[in-house]
Amino acid sequence: xxxxxxFDTMASELENRLDDLFxxxxxxxxxxxxxxxxxxxxxxxxxxxxxxxDWEITDQVLDNFLxxxxxxxxxxKNDKIVSTFLxxxxxxxxxxxxxxxxxxxxxxxxxxSVFSSLDKVVLSGDLSxxxxxxxxxxxxxxxxxxxxxxxxxxxxxxxxxKKAGPAVPAQPKAKARQAAPxxxxxxxxxxxxxxxxxxxxxTDEQPPATAAVETLAQxxxxxxxxxxxxxxxxxQEIQTLRKQK
Amino acid sequence: xxxxxxxxxxxxxxxxxxxxxxxxKTSNLEYIYRKFAKRINTEMVTVKTHGDRTLFFDxxxxxxxxxxxxxxxIQLYTVPGQVKYNATRRLVLRGVDGIVFVADAMAVRREKNxxxxxxxxxxxxxxxxxxxxxxxxxxxxxxxxxxxxxxLLSIETLERDLNSQLKTPSFPASAVLxxxxxxxxxxxxxxxxxxxxxxxx
Numbered sequence: 496x497x498x499x500x501x502f503d504t505m506a507s508e509l510e511n512r513l514d515d516l517f518x519x520x521x522x523x524x525x526x527x528x529x530x531x532x533x534x535x536x537x538x539x540x541x542x543x544x545x546x547x548x549d550w551e552i553t554d555q556v557l558d559n560f561l562x563x564x565x566x567x568x569x570x571x572k573n574d575k576i577v578s579t580f581l582x583x584x585x586x587x588x589x590x591x592x593x594x595x596x597x598x599x600x601x602x603x604x605x606x607x608s609v610f611s612s613l614d615k616v617v618l619s620g621d622l623s624x625x626x627x628x629x630x631x632x633x634x635x636x637x638x639x640x641x642x643x644x645x646x647x648x649x650x651x652x653x654x655x656x657k658k659a660g661p662a663v664p665a666q667p668k669a670k671a672r673q674a675a676p677x678x679x680x681x682x683x684x685x686x687x688x689x690x691x692x693x694x695x696x697x698t699d700e701q702p703p704a705t706a707a708v709e710t711l712a713q714x715x716x717x718x719x720x721x722x723x724x725x726x727x728x729x730x731q732e733i734q735t736l737r738k739q740k
Numbered sequence: 741x742x743x744x745x746x747x748x749x750x751x752x753x754x755x756x757x758x759x760x761x762x763x764x765k766t767s768n769l770e771y772i773y774r775k776f777a778k779r780i781n782t783e784m785v786t787v788k789t790h791g792d793r794t795l796f797f798d799x800x801x802x803x804x805x806x807x808x809x810x811x812x813x814i815q816l817y818t819v820p821g822q823v824k825y826n827a828t829r830r831l832v833l834r835g836v837d838g839i840v841f842v843a844d845a846m847a848v849r850r851e852k853n854x855x856x857x858x859x860x861x862x863x864x865x866x867x868x869x870x871x872x873x874x875x876x877x878x879x880x881x882x883x884x885x886x887x888x889x890x891x892l893l894s895i896e897t898l899e900r901d902l903n904s905q906l907k908t909p910s911f912p913a914s915a916v917l918x919x920x921x922x923x924x925x926x927x928x929x930x931x932x933x934x935x936x937x938x939x940x941x
Contacts, residue, residue: 505808509933512804513926516780519918539783546787546799618781 538610538617541567541584545610548591548603557592564588576627580613583638599645609634743835744940750811753932754835758860759842760852761821764881767915768842769800769816772925775918780804796820797832807933814929821856830863838875838932840924842915843902845882847891850901857902875931876908879924884914 544560564585571577587606591598612630616622622630743752757765766786773784780802787796800816817836819829841860843853861871880898893901895912903910909927913920 505937506930506934509804509807509812509930510926512807513929516804517776517922517926519775519922539785542783542785543787546785547796 537567537570538614542610542614545606548606552591552595554592557588561585561588561592576616576624576631577613579631580609580616580634583609583634584613587638599641599648601641601644605634605637605641608637744936748811749809750813751933751936752813752815753837753929753936754815754817755838755840755928755932756833756836757816757818757840757842758829758833758856759821759881760844760849760856761823763821763842763844763849763853763856764913764915765818765821765842766798767881768840768879768921768924769798769818771915771918771921772816773800775922796828804929812933816925823855823859826859826863829859830866833863833867836864836867836869836874837936838877838928839871840877840879840928841902842879842881843898845880845892845898845912846885847893850893850897853898854901872906875928875935876906877924877928877931878903878906878908878910879920880910880912881915883912883919884917 541560541563544556544563547556548560564581568578568581568585571581584606587602587609591602591606612634616627616630744750757768759765769784773782777783782800782802784798784800786798797820798816798818802814802816804812804814806812817832819825819832839860841857843849843857857871864871864874880893880895883892886892895910899910909931911920911924911927913924915921
């Protein structure tokens with residue numbers, strides 16, 4: 496809580512800070528038009544698109560978003576950490592594209608959070624590799640949690656098919672969830688980015704065979720449950736009709 | 741109410757530049773960005789534009805550092821000025837802490853200024869905020885056009901039209917040339933932070 500005794504101190508401190516920050520002498524404009532963002536800030540367009548998605552989900556915005564990510568993945572192909580961030584964003588983008596407004600509400604929060612961390616990693620030239628990895632690890636954990644929540648909510652809703660789940664694993668992976676942070680750390684230091692991405696991040700690519708089998712098994716079990724419930728309901732209805740007669 | 745994180749000692753302040761279309765709201769932010777981007781370490785984002793008009797909003801966030809133990813983060817927004825985008829304006833106003841009203845000093849825009857100010861009052865009311873209570877700075881923009889022989893409203897007329905009841909600090913300005921852009925910004929930040937501080941006590 497702000498102490499009332501500090502009123503004057505705070506006001507004068509603020510005035511001084513604003514004077515320092517916005518002293519107009521000796522500050523040249525960064526460029527004549529101030530428009531050339533891309534030259535000194537490679538994530539400008541991505542940021543623009545993230546805000547656009549936050550505002551309105553349209554095909555055009557999502558296509559631009561995914562193609563911008565593609566460009567950036569080429570630009571940063573030698574940077575494992577940035578590549579992994581971009582891969583997470585790509586997965587989230589594909590998931591949003593498939594599910595639109597039905598996407599899990601936390602998806603947009605995570606999208607913003609992942610971008611914000613990526614932004615920090617790209618802009619802060621003085622961050623150590625370890626600090627960057629720590630930031631990435633936090634986002635990986637959040638991302639993993641989101642995946643688990645989506646999987647759980649689907650199971651709870653009794654959805655028989657995984658129509659909208661390119662970024663959602665069918666199986667609840669408690670074990671993987673617990674191990675994720677350490678895995679990221681190890682992989683980042685030992686393996687190329689592509690390997691890390693394949694292993695840890697869900698993409699729009701085909702899931703591994705085991706996951707597909709599990710998904711199928713789950714779907715069959717759910718269909719069985721559904722048929723069973725329907726038959727029970729029918730039986731009850733027949734019994735009621737018989738009693739009425 | 742600003743976002744105040746007492747645990748992390750962080751305050752996020754949302755300031756919205758409001759006013760009629762083509763009045764110079766985006767120009768204000770562009771000047772700040774062009775002049776101080778490196779010093780305040782920020783990027784300006786304009787969401788969806790059509791030609792040179794703002795359809796959604798501009799966004800310029802920056803951190804002014806630790807003030808009295810609190811990390812103060814400022815977020816500057818503009819709204820689309822055109823009448824038809826009222827829903828967007830209302831959305832951008834959500835959670836606003838301070839307002840800069842950028843009036844267009846051109847004589848032909850007199851009515852538009854008044855209508856825009858009334859619109860602001862209505863939109864703030866939708867969030868149960870009073871235009872008389874929120875930190876507010878008035879800016880009379882495009883003063884530089886006088887030199888080009890374009891008829892402008894006098895400061896007295898602008899004050900009478902827009903500020904006779906509000907009685908807020910006001911600045912004649914030229915957003916394109918940068919005149920009084922910084923003075924406006926500094927004033928609204930000071931007023932808004934003071935207001936938040938009062939709420940915290």
